[in-house]
Amino acid sequence: MLDKAGITNWFKELQDSICTKLEKADGLGRFQEDIWQRPEGGGGRSRVMTHGNVIEKGGVNFSAVEGALPEKISQALKLGKADFYATGVSIVLHPSNPWVPIIHMNIRYFETQGESGSTWWFGGGIDLTPHYVNQEDAKYFHQQLKAVCDRHNFDHYPKYKKWADDYFYLKHRNETRGVGGIFFDRLNDGEDSKEALFIFVKDVGLAFAPIYTHYMGKYGNQPFGQPHKDWQKIRRGRYVEFNLVWDKGTKFGLDTNGRTESILMSMPPEAIWEYNHIPAKGSLEAKTVKMLEKGIDWINI
């Protein structure tokens, strides 16, 4: 019988496994662990790496929080007064080399019991934010995700790919955050059983390390110059904007009084804002901006 304890434990094991693989691929950086308690219930195990060979700053966080659902969230979710339990693994990695993309992955399980009954769902997503968009790399990323999705349901990839395009979008910039990926939320039993949904979510989680270590190995030692580094910092500024203005996970964390340093591990080590920066016509930077669009079929581009 699949219960929250089983899901929670698997998430913890996934965190262990991903950290081990990333440390191995990085070769230098080690994760620093911080265990934290949430005053209202639950807590987490944050693991942050800084100053690695490839990873300049990154977090692989596990948390399992519970208690009374804050009003702001129960209103937004139209749940009434309720108790909740939320557990998940969240990852954001900022590489030092601008040729290596930023990556984000999150898988989560949420359940609630209250006045209007009880409910549960899974959610998650994984998306890639290259500082320089490269079609081959974007294609590889989407191929891996499609393979994961297709093992479960041929409808998943197109549906969740579109969802990611819509979710990882900076409305105030008319830009996608990067080349997208997959995003899904509120998956509960209907067509698929809870057990089947969890297998899908696990498969997404297990896809993370091989995908990212591929880019670490491919670009971690590629030479770059100051202009590339400057552009990386501008794109990191956009990453900050997305996470603080639009990201629902960040909002949920801050609204549920999660540990701020763990939630904001997603912030880049360094970002710049240049007023009205417009990349030179025909430059690699301009080409990147042109590809920050919804709806690109990266697999068949």
Add this chain to the structure above:
Amino acid sequence: MLDKAGITNWFKELQDSICTKLEKADGLGRFQEDIWQRPEGGGGRSRVMTHGNVIEKGGVNFSAVEGALPEKISQALKLGKADFYATGVSIVLHPSNPWVPIIHMNIRYFETQGESGSTWWFGGGIDLTPHYVNQEDAKYFHQQLKAVCDRHNFDHYPKYKKWADDYFYLKHRNETRGVGGIFFDRLNDGEDSKEALFIFVKDVGLAFAPIYTHYMGKYGNQPFGQPHKDWQKIRRGRYVEFNLVWDKGTKFGLDTNGRTESILMSMPPEAIWEYNHIPAKGSLEAKTVKMLEKGIDWINI
């Protein structure tokens, strides 16, 4: 008769006057002007200075936008379907020297006509964010603001000072943004006429340049080292967090489809996020963090 055209024109003149005074005090930097139109109505005149002697990046923006009130805002303001007109001057200045504080000022006029009648109000605020809190400087700041307030109503300063403490607050950090200042919103005619309220708002606007040029002159050439610069970047990260997570002006701008580059001129030129950074015990940095608290009576400290 005080109408929106009169208020709008005065705000434009204030922008001119402040830009002239800041250029003179800076000695090197010049404001770059961008005129922009909002597709749905109105527009603005942004003035941004970068790479000045004292001001590393700063904006003194005027805007006057109008049209149908976006649903998100009419719901938040409980106004129903309505047309709106909003004009104001917004300033954020990021100095290069960490001994010079960051400053923000905004004064604004808003009116709306719709299903449930018509209404108008003034709002505004000014607050100081030192990278290093200095009691003497905070006291000077509050003394100037109290003098402005007291010319109009002895109740204004205590009321608007407390409002600023509550508004310029990073809930997720349990920190104030800096040493506060004054904040007020939805001032309409009751005790004071519209004309009297506008005189108060004008007085706040006119107080800005003398206050800030005081700090520019006092600290613009004070020597500093790399540790001070690093700390400045950490504090700038907090400034980003406040503006993108909590600031209602930023939200209003993004929600009304304002010009993103003008709204986000408030972003610092450069910011860093160090995971779980805690200043050394007894350091100037630790002393600063200790003073980022609500309710400090800076004038009588």
